[in-house]
Amino acid sequence: MTESILIIGGGIAGINCALNASKYGIQVYLVDDTPSIGGMMARLDKTFPTNDCSICIEAPLMYEVNHQPNVEILTNTEVRRVKKGNGLFKVRLVKRARFVDEEKCTGCRACVDACPVSLPDQMDGKIGGMRKLISIAFPQAVPNAVYINPDCRFGKLRQKGACVGGCVVDCSQCRECPIALCVAACKKEGKDAVRLWQSNKNIDIEVKSIVVATGIQDAPVPSALYGYGLYDNVITNTQFERLMNAGGPTAGQIIRPSDQKHAHRIAWVQCAGRGLANGLPYCSKVCCMIATKQTIITKEHDASVETTIFYNDLKAYGKGFWGFYQKAIEKGVRYVKARPYDVFEDPITKDLTIRYEDLMTGELKKEEVELLVLSTGLIPSDRNQSLAKVLNLELDHLGFFKEKDPLFAPLETNVEGIYLCGGATGPIDISESVVQASAASMKAVLTKEVS
Amino acid sequence: MDESVRVGVFICDCGSNIAGFLNVPEVVEYARGLKGVAFADEGKWSCSVDYLARLKEAIKQHQLNRVVIASCTPRTHEPLFKQSVKEAGLNPYLLEFVSIREQVSWVHMGQPEIATQKAKDLVKMGVAKAILLEEGEEVRLPVKTDCMIIGGGIAGMTAALHIADQGFRAVLVEKDVQLGGLLNRICRVAHHHQTIPASEIARTKAALVTSHPNIKVYTNTEIETVQGYIGNYKVTIRSKEDNRRETLDISTIVVATGMREIEPVGQYGYGEDPRVITQLQLEEILIGMSKNPEPRAPCLSGRQARSELKIKDVVMINCVNSKNQSRGCCNLGCPISVKNALALKEINREIRIHILYRDLSMVKEEHFDLDQAKSEGIKFVRFPDDRYPVVTRANGNLSVHVHDILLGRELEIKSDLLVLTTAFQGDDTVEKIKGLLKVSANSDGFFQEAHVKLGPVDFPSAGIALCGCAKSPKNLKESSEEGTAAAMRVSIPMKRGYVEAEGIVADIDPTECTRCGLCYKNCPFSAIQLGDDQQPSVIKALCKGCGLCAADCPKECITIVHYSDDQLLAQVEAALEEKPGEKILGFVCHWCALGGVDMAGVSRLQYPPNGRLIRVMCSARVPVKLIERAFELGAAGVLVVGCEFPTCHYITGNYACENRMERAKKKLTKRGFDPTRLWVAWCSAADGPKFAALMREMVKQLGLS
Known part of the structure; x- marks a missing residue:
């Protein structure tokens, strides 16, 4: 049997880890619990410090890994149970139903057009992004197949007008659905890919090693911080990233939520919530460069937009990052050493007044902007707790996966044969993630099956 | 034309995605009438398992030796069809992919006749190229261990x-x-x-x-x-x-x-006063203090320092030679200064330490070290980016003058050891x-x-x-x-x-080559070597097939398999055979520009149907002579689109293209063509709106609407 890794x-x-290991000649199971591979990078517009278009450089790798003969991609899939025996990890995976046959779906989106219900997108909701109950994760999704919001089936969205909401029969009992508009649309296209009665599927595999690459996520904004949640025009830096993304809900138009008008004065607040009760106690490393990137792109969209970054300690740690910061300054981006202490909204114009102490002069100042962007930092993924339990791994006091010996054996864990890479280890940028992915793939393929 | 060429054309309905917006049977009929075409068929879902079986069967039954697929986009589906063609016993490089969904049906939705006409043109261009296709093969180069x-x-x-x-x-x-x-x-x-x-x-x-x-x-x-x-x-x-x-x-x-380390010679008295040292020299002192009985540091004896408590006041200045016009953050200075300050404190708690900094760059866990340092009494002084501390030496005493931002006033700090956190090279x-x-x-x-x-x-x-x-x-x-x-x-x-290269590689014809060495110099992948006689040759397994060398070769003696001058020329000529004055001939790179075109399609952005696009792997592949040829044939305009800077799948291909297009404009002027009809643009794979706007704008500017 060929050697496998998970x-x-x-x-x-x-993705990077899978490409390395598969090219090395190992069978790879690449598992993701969302409907498409791609992760965080797929939703970014550009990447610092080069302003490379994110999906332009990621999508070719997504297609490449999808076409590697020795990579099996399992999306919508979770790791349920892991046992070690005979030097191998026996892994029980659960492929959650996407209610669509991935093999038959061609990603034509006829069903998406037919679906009558749109709900605010989890990620893009505040800035106007909507998602149908049947939808494709994003245009370059791999696999290129739609998925159905599971709530659609159980009558939970009846009030919202879901077409099968009124049916009294449990979908799992039916093999034909005469009501669902997506089923009809698919059949009209000559396909029959929608499977409302699809159930979760257990998949058992045996692997010699496991790489945890579960990523990282945005820190939530502490309650009502700087008016977030109260004022329309206060958004997070991830929402801003979606705003400037040509593939995002506004097709790259930097417009503010309150009136859909272009914002001409925008401010960023770095370290938003840092040190507060519900904020982060640490520096997330990448936010300064993210804000810098966002201001540069904003200026490239429209040079007349005024951009200000309120920051504390500038983190321009990597190669070329300082030059990137200088470029922003050349473009007229204003960096102000200050941590604003309050924000007020004009009830008529919905503009925002930021009050702050200028660190350089000690003066109390205020500034009015049309859109305020909060950089809240990065926190461990929601997945970490449960996955740590399944894999028997230790987490550090912040909730990131713990390395056994970061100095002598980085990326190794308390369980022999399980390795870490990327955001699972802590705040990290793309190139560092790729480095760790290559390193983890080396360790994973080198692992010996020992009983 | 080689009489033995038998092209099979397979046109996809994509359910109603294509068939709903243009007349597919008419395009199939048109394809049947094209020179070289031996078979044409319509498929409801060409990528389905059953149709792929039919395609393989047709290849065998009709002895097809070239295949044209007209369907979605090669960016997602080419590998699948390549595999099927291969399974039918045909060399996969004999396949040409035509995009009539993203480039036609999804972007010209309300105009079935115009869309049908454009689809016919694209199929004709595909067939013209397919006729000239040659077998390619993956090239391998052995690698030992x-x-x-x-x-x-x-x-x-x-x-x-x-x-x-x-x-x-x-x-x-x-x-x-x-x-x-x-x-x-x-x-x-x-x-x-x-x-x-x-x-x-x-x-x-x-x-x-x-x-x-x-x-x-x-x-x-x-x-x-x-x-x-x-x-x-x-x-x-x-x-x-x-x-x-x-x-x-x-x-x-x-x-x-x-x-x-970059030695900060002449700065803050470094090199003149032995009490001014770098962090690395401090490390050496610390090594000496911790175990080595023989002091290793050149300037100060560690043992002496400890026993006689000679060091009482340590000042560290961070960002020396960093974060200025020529150099960025050193990435290590802040944690190093904190680590060494803590080490000094461990040896002698009485030592007073000031760390003078601009921004404290302490990530995640390092942040907690900072807390520890503060609790051990280490003082942090933040100075302005444009006002570095000044060191004076009077009566044998070192003194550091610094503006503390947070206190808002000047400080004078006594020092008997000044440690400079300097940049690296x-x-x-x-x-x-x-x-x-x-x-x-x-x-x-x-x-x-x-x-x-x-x-x-x-x-x-x-x-x-x-x-x-x-x-x-x-x-x-x-x-x-x-x-x-x-x-x-x-x-x-x-x-x-x-190592293996795809079949799309360069090949140099030595009989025409004058050994100018341009290709050797320009190859971004060092895939061209010079022989003892200066004759360049391609190390095929290292070639990525961008085509930069071929487009710039003064003797035109470099061929790119699957993207040869002849094949591209055949596409140009087929595109401009009818009504050239209404058409914009476009060259789009596979990785980004075509991605933008596809994105416009997926987003159903409607734009004028005047474009006839030719795919190249990199914008650097487009030679000036093809642009000239397009204008000779009467094209209304020519558009070259590559990746947005700095992205390029081939490192610097778009830069090379940009330079060459400047030359092309000069040449067009010389030949009496209007150079403003050559448009050069850069488009990312996510930017469908940009491509659609570009087509609209170009049609407007050229007066085609």
Whole structure:
């Protein structure tokens, strides 16, 4: 039998790890619990410090890994149970139903057009992004197949007008659905890919090693911080990233939520919530460069937009990052050393007044902007707790996966044969994730099966 | 035309995605009438398993030897059809892909007749190219399992161990007399609140390396010459001790040459006053204080310092020679200053320490070290970016004058040891090594990786990897990770036993070649070699097929398989056969521009139907003569679209294209064509709106609407 490894997480780290290991000649199971691989990078517009278009450089790798003969990509899939025996990890995976036959779906989106219900997108909701109950994760999704919001089937969305909401029969009992508009649309296209009665599927595999590449996520904004949640025009830096993305809900138009008008004065607040009760106690490393990137792109969209970054300690740590910061300054981006202490909204114009102490002069100042962007930092993924239990791994006091010996044996864990890479280890940028992914793939393929 | 050519055209309905917006049977009928076409068929879902079986059957039954697929986009579906064609016994390079969904039905939705006409044109262009297609093959170059690692610091040793653990042979070349690199010069390493003596890490790793049966270590040795390419290097090394030379057969190379401090000579009294030292010199003092009875530091005896409590006031100035016009953040200074300050406190709690900084760059866990430092009484003083501290020496006393931002006033701090946290630069061997390996480095002597984001430990040339501080300043953990990563990158070809190139490669015709050497100079991948007679030839397995060399070759003697001048010309001529005055001929690169076109399609953005697009792998493939030809044939306009800067799948192809298009405009002017009808644009794969707007604007400007 060929040797296999399991990679948990199909973001840029997992993809890279899979490509390396498969080219090395190992069978790879690449598992992701969302409907498409791609991870965080797929939703970004550009990447610092080069302003490379994110999906332009990631999508070719997504297609490449999808066409590697020795990579099996399992999306919508979770790791349920892991046991070690005979030097192998016996892994029980659960492929959650996407209610669509991935093999038959061609990604034509006829069903998406037919679906009558749109709900605010989890990620893009505040800035106007909507998602149908049947939808494709994003245009370059791999696999290129739609998925159905599971709530659609159980009458939970009846009030919202879901077409099968009124049916009294449990979908799992039916093999034909005469009501669902997506089923009809698919059949009209000559396909029959929608499977409302699809159930979860257990998949058992045996692997010699496991790489955890489950990524990282945005820190939530502490309650009502700087008016977030109260004022329309206060958004997070991830929402801003979606705003400037040509593939995002506004097709790259930087417009503010309150009136859909272009914002001409925009401010960023770095370290938003840092040190507060519900904020982060640490520096997330990448936010300064993210804000810098966002201001540069904003200026490239429209040079007349005024951009200000309120920051504390500038983190321009990597190669070329300082030059990137200088470029922003050349473009007229204003960096102000200050941590604003309050924000007020004009009830008529919905503009925002930021009050702050200028660190350089000690003066109390205020500034009015049309859109305020909060950089809240990065926190451990929601997945970490449960996955740590399944894999028997230790987490550090912040909730990131713990390395056994970061100095002598980085990326190794308390369980022999399980390795880490990317955001699973802590705040990290793309290139560092790729480095760790290559390193973890080396360790994973080198692992010996010992009983 | 070769009479034996039999083209099969397969046109997809994509359910109603294509068939709903244009007349597919009419296009099929049209295809049947085209020269060279032996068979044409309509498929409801061409990518379905049952239709693929039918396609294979048709290829065999009708003895088809060229295939044109007209359906969605090659960016997602070409591999699938290539595979099917191959399964039918045909060389996969005899397939041409025509995009009539993203480029036609989804973007011209309300105009079935116009859409049908455009689809016909695109199919005609595809058939014209298909007729001229030639078989291609993946090219393999054997690679054995001997890897040379240059540099025996933590990155190099880690790389060597991982390579050797696979049973491959690792040759580790270190210029110094001992392994360990910078670890030999620092006192201890801190991470996640634990500290380990650096010497312990260096010793442990070096012992593993020297005792490994698959690792051969050469210390006190330098590299003299490197010749060849992946799988085929001849490397001469020379022992600095006895001048003995040895020539090695090497398959792959890992560069791990490390870095050094930039000595701040003349700044703050450094070099004049022995009490002004760098962090690295402080580390040496700390080593002396901690165990070595013989002080190793040149300026100050550690033992003396401890016993006589000579040091009372330490001031550290961070960001010396960093974060200025020429250089960025050193990435390490803040944690190093905090670590060393804590070490001093551990030796003597009475020492007063001030760390003068601009921004404190302490990430995640490091942040908690900062808390500890503050609780130990270490003082942090933040000074303005444009007002560095000033050091004065009067009556033998060192004194530092600094503006404290947070207090908002000037401070005068007494000091009997001033430690400068200085910036780093690449090793002094970088200049030589970069020449030997034909790779590049920046002005600070740090090597340039293949891609900042996705190729962080690769060089553009296959078979050479980069890791550790040779790339940019790194801490121990990062260097060690990079060493492991670099080991993986060079192990892939060694494990496979070969490197392979796709069939799309360059081929030089030596009979026409004048040996000008332009192609050799311009190849971004060092895939062209010069023979003893200066005759260039392509190392096919290293060629990525961008076509930059072919487009610039003054003798036009370079052919790119699957994208030859003849094939592209056939597409140009087919596109402009009818009503050229209404048409815009476009060249789009496969990776980004075509992605933008596809995105416009997926988003159903409607734009004028005047464009006829030709896919090239890179915008650098487009030669001036094809543009001229298009205008000769009466094209209303020509559009060349490549990746948005700085993205380029072939490193710098779009830059080359930009320069060439300037030349093209001059040439067009000379020949009496209006150069403003040649449009050059850059479009990312996510930017459908940009491409749609571009088409609208161009149609408007050219007066076509």
